[in-house]
Amino acid sequence: GESVGLHLPTLSVQEGDNSIINCAYSNSASDYFIWYKQESGKGPQFIIDIRSNMDKRQGQRVTVLLNKTVKHLSLQIAATQPGDSAVYFCAENVSFKAAGNKLTFGGGTRVLVKP
Amino acid sequence: NAGVTQTPKFRVLKTGQSMTLLCAQDMNHEYMYWYRQDPGMGLRLIHYSVGEGTTAKGEVPDGYNVSRLKKQNFLLGLESAAPSQTSVYFCASSSRTSGRSVETQYFGPGTRLLVL
Numbered sequence: 512g513e514s515v516g517l518h519l520p521t522l523s524v525q526e527g528d529n530s531i532i533n534c535a536y537s538n539s540a541s542d543y544f545i546w547y548k549q550e551s552g553k554g555p556q557f558i559i560d561i562r563s564n565m566d567k568r569q570g571q572r573v574t575v576l577l578n579k580t581v582k583h584l585s586l587q588i589a590a591t592q593p594g595d596s597a598v599y600f601c602a603e604n605v606s607f608k609a610a611g612n613k614l615t616f617g618g619g620t621r622v623l624v625k626p
Numbered sequence: 627n628a629g630v631t632q633t634p635k636f637r638v639l640k641t642g643q644s645m646t647l648l649c650a651q652d653m654n655h656e657y658m659y660w661y662r663q664d665p666g667m668g669l670r671l672i673h674y675s676v677g678e679g680t681t682a683k684g685e686v687p688d689g690y691n692v693s694r695l696k697k698q699n700f701l702l703g704l705e706s707a708a709p710s711q712t713s714v715y716f717c718a719s720s721s722r723t724s725g726r727s728v729e730t731q732y733f734g735p736g737t738r739l740l741v742l
Contacts, residue, residue, distance in 0.1 A: 545730060553736070560730060616669045
């Protein structure tokens with residue numbers, strides 16, 4: 512079935528370096544994508560989103576890139592900090608036709624920031 | 627503005643017991659969702675609601691029931707708990723979408739449930 516998945520389950524990065532988290536999706540009808548950050552013991556927290564009519568969107572220290580040709584999504588974190596250590600999830604959505612704003616989540620990538 | 631809150635934070639049940647998880651949001655969101663998260667896996671949608679008095683099944687609805695009697699509350703019930711329902715449960719809410727617009731889901735802090 513349609514799914515969203517991640518290439519790397521764990522990413523170790525040196526503090527100050529840039530991090531890149533990748534995500535593959537298979538539903539070509541998906542038109543909205545979100546990255547969430549989940550710290551230990553907490554709920555997922557919205558980081559940044561992108562719609563399918565865009566290929567890049569920037570936030571504060573984060574950039575999301577969308578390549579619809581190869582159905583690939585990435586999250587780039589600039590100057591990674593210890594507070595960035597968390598599990599990162601990508602999620603996709605197909606604009607609902609009936610009702611509900613349902614997201615399909617990937618399995619998550621753990622980012623470990625080394626001092 | 628507390629956002630999305632969940633009670634309880636943690637609960638231990640014996641097989642066959644029942645319980646209700648409560649989710650509340652103060653953002654006047656139309657949509658609410660219940661997910662479960664298991665180790666090494668992403669979130670899976672159990673049930674969702676697009677408005678007061680309406681509910682619908684998600685990806686893994688078996689063994690759960692829900693009710694949305696008030697717009698701000700979404701209850702998840704386990705009638706007869708099983709060890710397979712040991713998980714972390716997250717509630718989320720989002721605004722109503724318009725046309726092809728999609729609104730971000732905001733999550734609560736989670737409820738850890740252990741079924742023995």
